[in-house]
Amino acid sequence: MSNPRPSHPSPAPTLRDVAEAAGVHTATASRALNPKTRQQISAETARRVMRAARALGYQPNSVARSLKTSRTGTVGLVIPDLTNPLFPPIVRGVESVLEPGGYNVWIVNTDNDEERERAQIDSLRSRQVEGLIIATARLDHPLLRHLHEQGVRMVLINRQVENLRVPAVTGDDVTGVAAAVHHLAALGHTRIAHLSGPLSTSTGRARARAFRHAVRDHGLPDDLMPECAHWSESDGATAMRNLLDRSPGVTAVVAGNDLIALGCYDVFAERGLSCPDDVSVIGFNDMPFLDKLRPPLTTVAVPHHELGAEAARMLLDTLDTPDRPARSILLPVSLVVRGSTAAPRTD
Amino acid sequence: MSNPRPSHPSPAPTLRDVAEAAGVHTATASRALNPKTRQQISAETARRVMRAARALGYQPNSVARSLKTSRTGTVGLVIPDLTNPLFPPIVRGVESVLEPGGYNVWIVNTDNDEERERAQIDSLRSRQVEGLIIATARLDHPLLRHLHEQGVRMVLINRQVENLRVPAVTGDDVTGVAAAVHHLAALGHTRIAHLSGPLSTSTGRARARAFRHAVRDHGLPDDLMPECAHWSESDGATAMRNLLDRSPGVTAVVAGNDLIALGCYDVFAERGLSCPDDVSVIGFNDMPFLDKLRPPLTTVAVPHHELGAEAARMLLDTLDTPDRPARSILLPVSLVVRGSTAAPRTD
DNA sequence: TTGTATGCGTTATCAA
DNA sequence: TTGATAACGCATACAA
Numbered sequence: 003m004s005n006p007r008p009s010h011p012s013p014a015p016t017l018r019d020v021a022e023a024a025g026v027h028t029a030t031a032s033r034a035l036n037p038k039t040r041q042q043i044s045a046e047t048a049r050r051v052m053r054a055a056r057a058l059g060y061q062p063n064s065v066a067r068s069l070k071t072s073r074t075g076t077v078g079l080v081i082p083d084l085t086n087p088l089f090p091p092i093v094r095g096v097e098s099v100l101e102p103g104g105y106n107v108w109i110v111n112t113d114n115d116e117e118r119e120r121a122q123i124d125s126l127r128s129r130q131v132e133g134l135i136i137a138t139a140r141l142d143h144p145l146l147r148h149l150h151e152q153g154v155r156m157v158l159i160n161r162q163v164e165n166l167r168v169p170a171v172t173g174d175d176v177t178g179v180a181a182a183v184h185h186l187a188a189l190g191h192t193r194i195a196h197l198s199g200p201l202s203t204s205t206g207r208a209r210a211r212a213f214r215h216a217v218r219d220h221g222l223p224d225d226l227m228p229e230c231a232h233w234s235e236s237d238g239a240t241a242m243r244n245l246l247d248r249s250p251g252v253t254a255v256v257a258g259n260d261l262i263a264l265g266c267y268d269v270f271a272e273r274g275l276s277c278p279d280d281v282s283v284i285g286f287n288d289m290p291f292l293d294k295l296r297p298p299l300t301t302v303a304v305p306h307h308e309l310g311a312e313a314a315r316m317l318l319d320t321l322d323t324p325d326r327p328a329r330s331i332l333l334p335v336s337l338v339v340r341g342s343t344a345a346p347r348t349d
Numbered sequence: 350m351s352n353p354r355p356s357h358p359s360p361a362p363t364l365r366d367v368a369e370a371a372g373v374h375t376a377t378a379s380r381a382l383n384p385k386t387r388q389q390i391s392a393e394t395a396r397r398v399m400r401a402a403r404a405l406g407y408q409p410n411s412v413a414r415s416l417k418t419s420r421t422g423t424v425g426l427v428i429p430d431l432t433n434p435l436f437p438p439i440v441r442g443v444e445s446v447l448e449p450g451g452y453n454v455w456i457v458n459t460d461n462d463e464e465r466e467r468a469q470i471d472s473l474r475s476r477q478v479e480g481l482i483i484a485t486a487r488l489d490h491p492l493l494r495h496l497h498e499q500g501v502r503m504v505l506i507n508r509q510v511e512n513l514r515v516p517a518v519t520g521d522d523v524t525g526v527a528a529a530v531h532h533l534a535a536l537g538h539t540r541i542a543h544l545s546g547p548l549s550t551s552t553g554r555a556r557a558r559a560f561r562h563a564v565r566d567h568g569l570p571d572d573l574m575p576e577c578a579h580w581s582e583s584d585g586a587t588a589m590r591n592l593l594d595r596s597p598g599v600t601a602v603v604a605g606n607d608l609i610a611l612g613c614y615d616v617f618a619e620r621g622l623s624c625p626d627d628v629s630v631i632g633f634n635d636m637p638f639l640d641k642l643r644p645p646l647t648t649v650a651v652p653h654h655e656l657g658a659e660a661a662r663m664l665l666d667t668l669d670t671p672d673r674p675a676r677s678i679l680l681p682v683s684l685v686v687r688g689s690t691a692a693p694r695t696d
Numbered sequence: 697t698t699g700t701a702t703g704c705g706t707t708a709t710c711a712a
Numbered sequence: 713t714t715g716a717t718a719a720c721g722c723a724t725a726c727a728a
Contacts, residue, residue: 069720380714
């Protein structure tokens with residue numbers, strides 16, 4: 003083998019090694035290597051130090067630097083489930099702002115588990131992250147309030163907490179749901195159901211509430227609103243089965259999100275129902291590849307990348323100017339009409 | 350507002366604060382708080398310290414601890430693109446093993462950019478991660494060899510590097526491609542094309558090579574192998590258009606991955622071609638929701654979660670026993686036949 | 697312009 | 713069982 007692993011790799015060089023190699027003291031080496039202090043040093047010395055650093059393959063030890071400066075240059079991003087196609091674009095949006103801003107992002111998954119969330123956030127804090135972006139959409143629980151009281155800088159995505167002045171960025175669920183209901187009503191549907199997400203999440207609750215208002219505005223019944231236990235395909239299917247059994251007259255469904263809408267598709271297949279001829283469905287989020295489904299799913303597009311980017315900008319603001327009053331931002335959404343919605347059967 | 354942010358949050362309590370509150374020395378407090386050293390301490394003192402820690406809301410500072418112990422309990426995971434549905438399951442697989450093993454995982458995106466990869470890995474190393482799991486599938490470039498020479502512990506996913514004794518875990522591409530070709534040949538196809546992924550990636554090259562061998566084994570032509578510039582839907586579409594223009598007799602396609610297969614779907618829609626009647630397509634990976642496409646995509650299922658989990662296990666082994674010889678693992682894949690493949694038209 | 701000294705918060709070694 | 717002390721690697725106030 004041309005490159006067997008060295009069984010005893012030499013330990014990583016420290017600033018001290020660089021200083022010795024360059025014939026200067028560590029303080030000088032430190033200044034030479036830091037662009038901000040390099041000017042205090044003669045060009046010749048700086049060059050010598052940098053050459054030595056390069057020759058040794060010196061990498062500054064961020065752990066030591068952080069301990070000294072009490073700045074880690076890291077931000078924690080709390081995600082409930084990375085395999086939900088919703089979240090990767092948010093992650094990228096966050097990174098697209100934070101990395102140019104000089105921060106690294108530490109992503110953690112919580113699996114929608116409160117205990118895990120707590121543990122993950124503890125871990126992030128013990129690692130001295132400078133701020134938190136929290137995209138777990140559960141409704142207020144004591145943890146957030148506690149963090150806020152301790153002065154932890156944070157921004158919420160898709161989550162509002164009552165009576166807490168924490169900046170938040172969310173999609174405009176109210177307008178999105180209203181557009182969905184309006185679209186279906188305009189097609190002639192009169193018995194429209196909402197398969198809501200878990201009402202323990204702020205998103206689930208917001209969309210359910212918006213749905214209730216929207217159908218009332220159209221003079222339609224507001225009692226067709228089963229709740230899904232999770233934002234998942236299987237829970238969407240379960241809710242849809244129950245709905246069809248109990249309310250056979252339903253001709254259209256506004257799903258809490260795209261995954262729940264996919265669960266409806268499963269039930270249509272099971273029962274030989276045709277979409278959109280028998281039942282119309284609208285999803286929420288516009289996750290990837292929806293245009294290739296059978297039928298292509300009509301949905302409300304949420305700008306996830308922008309959601310992440312905007313949250314990151316707000317966090318940057320907060321880190322820069324801690325005393326600036328918190329603002330919350332609502333990002334516009336848009337209805338994307340595809341093939342899963344049509345006028346109800348007239349027979 | 351009931352909870353305005355404290356404009357001057359009190360600084361986080363340190364071990365020293367805890368020690369003072371408990372009336373002991375910091376060394377004693379440290380021992381009392383660490384389960385491994387708690388036994389050296391009288392039960393009474395330990396209780397007092399723990400009570401004080403709890404009262405103050407003490408969180409150990411991992412940065413300081415890491416500097417002292419030169420152990421960070423972190424591992425870096427290098428991913429080319431988190432929005433590719435392939436990778437989140439790998440991430441979860443890695444975490445499912447590493448977190449119970451006492452490590453936290455630091456995920457970075459490289460955007461398939463060599464310079465970014467370098468920068469991200471540098472950043473991870475400066476933060477003293479104890480090992481690296483690398484899922485960026487580019488073929489050997491000097492960075493990996495360099496890391497290896499420096500004794501960096503690492504495991505590769507979906508990537509082989511020649512002449513480098515680094516453990517790697519990959520799906521069994523050869524068998525998967527052979528199964529795909531066999532399936533098509535058995536259906537009666539004789540002009541089968543391969544839309545390969547970038548040949549600069551080890552995966553792209555491996556699948557292309559496997560395809561060539563498989564068609565030869567069936568006595569079929571091996572000259573229908575255009576290369577896609579990236580593993581993307583749009584590059585798949587481009588390659589498919591060129592293929593149809595130049596080789597109109599093709600009746601079946603083995604795509605380098607599912608995304609490329611989706612690109613084929615786009616071209617079918619553009620040109621009014623029917624799948625599978627006019628052209629059969631097979632993808633690779635079995636990413637989520639493929640069963641809901643029109644038509645449902647036949648594909649080769651790769652156990653991504655298990656790929657991540659196995660890589661994590663190997664890294665744990667390597668961290669435990671640095672001198673153990675590196676082994677590489679091939680995980681079995683399976684053909685999932687859905688609706689995008691059928692016998693060719695007989696007219 | 698460069699060197700000296702100190703401390704960030706923690707753990708480990710040694711002594712008591 | 714507990715305390716005193718030093719050290720991890722770095723950056724900075726201060727001195728020269």
